[in-house]
């Protein structure tokens with residue numbers, strides 16, 4: 001893993017915004033760790049911002065950018081999940097935008113948000129600086145499973161996926177442009193991020209995550225905006241599905257033969273790195289194995305051929 005102090009400044013660069021479709025832009029992460037891909041989606045009377053970036057100053061830049069684009073249209077904000085680089089700037093939007101979340105994510109934010117801020121402050125000076133003055137705020141509107149937001153001549157579908165990368169993941173779909181914002185359910189060019197830190201955080205579920213991306217892959221999308229990494233097409237969905245499936249099968253096959261967890265991690269990590277030598281985030285493979293070991297049930301495990 002990168003030395004904490006050497007993490008680059010996780011700055012959102014709104015000047016790099018790219019138009020994916022009419023009145024639909026993404027501020028790309030620029031390949032910088034702890035910068036998410038951020039969406040600004042417009043309709044005739046309203047504009048939805050997806051993700052705030054890490055901390056107050058990033059969120060201020062995103063809000064300024066959104067206000068300029070909105071030209072008087074009403075603003076909404078949502079985030080794909082509560083992790084700080086996606087959601088920790090929401091306070092900046094208070095009074096400017098209606099903050100809309102699925103219930104499980106709102107609960108995550110309240111229960112686990114403060115602890116995650118502390119952990120992130122320990123990741124290095126550049127990150128801690130970004131988190132100065134952050135105060136977590138509650139959403140204005142909370143929905144349970146699905147919410148359709150009418151922006152005027154364009155609807156956006158907000159869907160709670162159920163527990164996967166976190167307990168309260170949400171995806172955002174723009175049907176007319178066939179664009180899907182996945183948050184960290186999908187990353188491009190890196191191994192799936194498993195925030196598996198028992199006993200502090202054991203909400204991530206490899207099996208449920210796989211079920212979610214199976215559904216997303218079956219539904220497809222012309223353009224997929226991952227939580228981090230290059231914007232792509234539906235192949236991003238099948239790549240993550242295939243990775244999680246293989247991770248589960250290889251982990252469980254070894255668990256069935258009563259191999260110890262350390263040995264499983266070593267073998268599966270080596271296998272996955274051989275398969276995807278170009279992917280970053282190798283430190284998350286072992287976390288994923290740990291998570292799937294905890295989810296292993298002999299009755300449902302089938303030996304991998």
Ligand SMILES: [Zn+2]
Nearest residue numbers: 081083165184
């Ligand atoms: Zn995340």
